[in-house]
Amino acid sequence: MYRPPNADVRPINGISVQPITTAERAQITANTNAIATNAGNIATGAAAIVVNASDIATNSTNIATGAAAIAVNAGDIATNTTAISNKQNTITSSTDLVMDQLNVGRNPIQPGSSVITSMFVDTEYTNTSTLGNGFGNSIQFRFNRGVSGQTAPQQQGKLSCYFKSGAGTGAPYSGMKMEAIDDNTMRTLIDVYHQAPADDGKSVLVVGEAGDGAIQANTATLSGDCQAERFLGNITGSSVGGYGFYRFEGNSGQINMNTTNGIDIPWTALYADTSTFSQPGTTQIQVSATGYYEVNFNVYLTSTVQRANPTIRIIVNGNDTGFLAWGYLRGAGDVNESHWSLSPVMMSLAANDIVSIQGKYTANGATGAAYLYKNATTTNTAFPSLMIKRIA
Secondary structure, three states: OOOOOOOOOEEEOOEEEOOOOHHHHHHHHHHHHHHHHHHHHHHHHHHHHHHHHHHHHHHHHHHHHHHHHHHHHHHHHHHHHHHHHHHHHHHHHHOOOOOOOOOOOOOOOOOOOOOOOOOOOOOOOOOHHHOOOOOEEEEEEEEOOOOOOOOOOEEEEEEEEEEEEOOOOOOOEEEEEEEEEEOOEEEEEEEEEEOOOOOOOOEEEEEOOOOOOOOOOOOOOOOOOOOOOOOOOOOOOOOOOOEEEEEOOOOOOOOEOOOOOOEEOOOEEEEEOOOOEEOOOOOOEEEOOOEEEEEEEEEEEEEOOOOEOOEEEEEEOOEEEEEEEEOOEOOOOOOOEEEEEEEEEEEEEOOOOEEEEEEEOOOOOOOOOEEEOOEOOOOOOEOOEEEEEEOO
């Protein structure tokens, strides 16, 4: 029942109306204030909803833009992934690593007693049963040649390691070859390789495409056995191994080459490779290594009897070899000089064998002296001489 504030209780249309109490009035005031507050909150919320609606629209646009960017990036990632995969396959399959600079083994390490391997160049063949001589791998060098209009690098040189022989056996002989461009054709500079017999540590050096190159140096030292087809130009000061050149430097008329027991000629070395030849005695030439040797001599004699014809022969270790030269001295006072020459003969000698040249009387020849003869004058020079050289 409604009761006006501060009114007496009066009947209205027969209905008694009671006045509002203080507590009720306070409650009404509180409710009114609450309604006003809620109305403000509703207005504020409505405004916030409007703002949020705008933010939602903006965020939706941003989300759409981001989604498009994600889609583009996803495509880029897929493309890059494919490119990376292709590059990995290229590096694995063909060692095609292109860089402006390549630094290998830059990390410092503790030095040891052996060479450190800083880079490996590996080639794994898929079917080793088909490996043949000449197979291997190489490092190539390419750069621009400076030709007008040329931009791509061109092949200039190559360093190769390859099977020289014995490929597929598990114990091959390998070699290293250095090549470079010669008028647009790749040709050999140096080819160095091992060959049989195994494990001897020796190698063969080939200079030039067909072994026809030249070595130019102020000083060249060659040890061991050296073989040359010919010498060209001045080799003054060079030391050629395997040769021994000797001559008789004694006095004429003192050593009789026409005795029944024979007598050996004393020799003075004009040039001798001391690693190959030595002289235990003045009449002896000793060889240091087993091999084949070429021997020849030229001996001059003068006689005091007519028709002396001694033989001059090669003796090895005191034994006659059957290699000898014959000669004949016609007179005793005139036409009493002649020479005995033996063309080069090849002999098989063992290490430490001793070679000597001996003069000996020949049966049915004239007895008497036939002396070694030497003439050092410039107008009639004559020196008995001996040449011996190792040829194999």
